[in-house]
Amino acid sequence: MTITQVGSPSRGRRHSVALRAGALLVGMHVFVGLLTLVWLPYDPNAFTGGRLEGASLQHMVGTDRLGRDLFTQLMIGSRIALQVGTGAVAVGAFIGVTLGILAAFASKWLDDALAATLDILIAFPTLLIAMLVVAASDQASLWSAILALGIALSAIVARLTRILAKRVLVMDYITAARTSGSSWPKIVFIHVLPNIWPTLSVNFALQFGLAVIAEASLSYLGLGAPPPNASWGRILQEAQGTVYTAPLGAIAPGIALVSLAIGVNLLADGLRERVDDRLGDR
């Protein structure tokens, strides 16, 4: 039983609504994100309309307080969100799963030390680490945000992996595998990882959403990547002040952000259901 068997074609058809809806939403953002690399409706920094215009054919979600096209900025926001989410989860999953498995297998002493270190890393969560990175580097960049968020997420992933793995490790079949001479990498990849994968993958999707949201929060606090990186968080922060006159500016970026986060979560749920089906088959 390995991860590659997740997408079993015979089963899961009746469950695939979540999977399809998720793939559609995420795919839309991926398409838009890639599109921004080659084409944009307007120059994101040009004052192409009146200030705080409402929706029109020229400006689908209106303009900001300087008269820049908001839809263009939202499109760039898609790309930034995807970059941050993918980067942060990759960093977080790699460090987190490795540490969590090591802790679960380690001697009591090492396990305690790792658990304590994880507690400390969690004590400096996502936003605080990122805030400090921003404070430390006078100029915040997208990469510092990704690294900071990834490291912060890794502690949460590691803690969960450790707890889940320890629950698996007390099972009889692990004892049986050990007695029959299985090496510990074999036990990890054959027994532990497949068993904890469903919960972990749901968690990764959550972490992706959290990373996107955390980046938006940083930008909202004024600590995000600087212009011309039009992060959804920064657009929201600017729009909060003008929510009376231009409510659309405070709503549209939020919808963009939520649609991506929901898409990822749906995707994960669809996968989880497939995995559960698969496990149920045996």
Add this chain to the structure above:
Amino acid sequence: MLATARNLIILAYTIRRTLILFASLFIAAAVLFVLLRLLPGDPANALLGVGATSEQIEAARAQVGSDQPLHVQFVYFIGSLARLDLGTSFVSRASVLEEIANRMSVTLPLTLLGFFLAIALAVPLGIVSAVRAQSWYGGAISVVSQLGIAIPVFWVGILLVTLFSINLRWFPSGGFPLRGWSDFSEAARGMVLPALTIGLVMGASLLRYVRASTLDVLGSDYLRTARALGSSFPEALVRHGLRNGAVPVISILGIELATTFLGAVVIERVFNLPGLGSMLLLAIQQRDYPNVQGVLFVSTLLVLLIGFAADIAQRLVDPRLRRTSVQA
């Protein structure tokens, strides 16, 4: 007899975990020390205006202690933390500890209100949505929780302000009375929307874990066995399911509480509340190192205590973890 053995194991674990707690605190202090030294510039600069003479710079460094070698600074640093002496702010010259205590009167009630609201929403709704997964409301709860978890907390805040402050005018859009909790009704009114914001967002993410955990329990063999032996469904769920389902949820609870406490930074910004988070944000902007250090140390201390409590609680609930902690 059995109960005594159980208590001894828990006690031994608690003692061991307490030692770990103190070791963690020490490591955390070291991490903090290193992190703060990574911040740009000499902390003494914050005391000085532009164009300070070299004598003034030396004097400032002596006052801050940054003229000492690093290991001396570290010993001094640990010593003052152990005495809970967090120093005085560079900017306001006020005692950092007093300022933190002051700000806690906003952040702590806000976090706890949001947390309990979240539990009150998540546990019953999570169980119902799992048990009644096939019905329309079970599905609806699940869908709404998907929505809830994908919404950034500050946007929920902005939307709630738009609805309850601007349109309905029920609650203030932000701020906190200058006299604090002595102006109780104003303070309480100021807490409603921020706490509701936290409760909704955190409740939604918690609900997912409660639901997943309950689904695991529902598919378990021991529940089927209990049913086969004649237990009614609610009886089997409460007697056998609750404990098993609670184990993963407790560990998530600890993490969520810690995250909420530290996530208050954003909420406080949305609602313009004078809490710990806005103190940290301001201190970072002003390069007010004693304040940054103080807030980070106190929040780390609280988060470590939460993790400690969650671990002990897990051992109390799940005997299997007690055994592994001895064997592994």
